[in-house]
Amino acid sequence: MPELPEVETVCAGLRQSIIGNKFVKVANLRPNLRIPFPADFSSKIEGRTIKSVTRRAKYILIKLDDGSIIIAHLGMSGKIIIYKNKQNQRQKHDHAIFQFNDGKEMVFNDARRFGLMTISHENEINEHKLITNLGIEPLTEEFNGEYLHELLKNKSTNIKNAIMDASLVVGVGNIYACEALFRSKINPRKTAREISSAKCQEFATNIKEILLEAIKSGGSTLRDYVQSSGDSGYFQHSFKVYGREKEACILCSNEIKRMKQSGRSTFYCENCQK
Ligand SMILES: [Zn+2]
DSSP states (O other): OOOHHHHHHHHHHHHHHHTTOBEEEEEESSSBSSSBOOTTHHHHHTTOBEEEEEEETTEEEEEETTSEEEEEEOTTTEEEEEESSOOSSOOTTEEEEEEETTSOEEEEEESSOOOEEEEEETTTGGGSTTTTTOOBOTTSTTOSHHHHHHHHTTOOSBHHHHHTOTTTBSSOOHHHHHHHHHHTTOOTTSBGGGSOHHHHHHHHHHHHHHHHHHHHHHHHHHTTOSSBOSOOOTTTTOOSSTTOTTSBOTTTOOBOEEEEETTEEEEEOTTTOO
């Protein structure tokens, strides 16, 4: 599943390839993905030019010259593919096709259909139901140890669940939560409100560093590809605990353990994470 760094990388790829392009023909090939496409999806987009591509949590926001914003989410398996030329043959799971004035084609492909595409407007995007309840972006200056300590101080859930709660902080998915807890030497079972102010400082810094490292590694890989794909798996080489059950901890050589927390696997070192 694409996480925040992958989505950021997809946005960077889209920025390079489609800003300034005009949609000449748009078609959704089915009425719905996770939610329905708007009834007037193509007519709202055709003839409009792309002004910017940004990200809020894991939503990709493609802003058009009339203030409309296409909201896209890759779900579990979504990909946005940019072809240099119009495709005569559709691939399996191609669900929305966007043709541009310069001959390029953008395709939303999603095998499992947990992704979505809908339309909002710059005047109402912050109140949009998909966006309005989202917590703080971890890569902003506003997100720091003090802010995190404030967020956690009344939370009686464990720290792993708290940091993955998108109404508090967005974009810290399972992989990056495990990695940031390990780097900060915090036991994933620890109650959120018991994390000290100093530990929150360290944790906030590590969350940012780990996400930025992943974005950097994704970005350097992406340059080699024409397509902007959300699921290349190119970040999976550098994990320190994630997916390393029974392997040796890189710090103390004890065995990495795995446990379930809210249905998701947590990987951690009992010895290093207190
Ligand atoms: Zn260890």
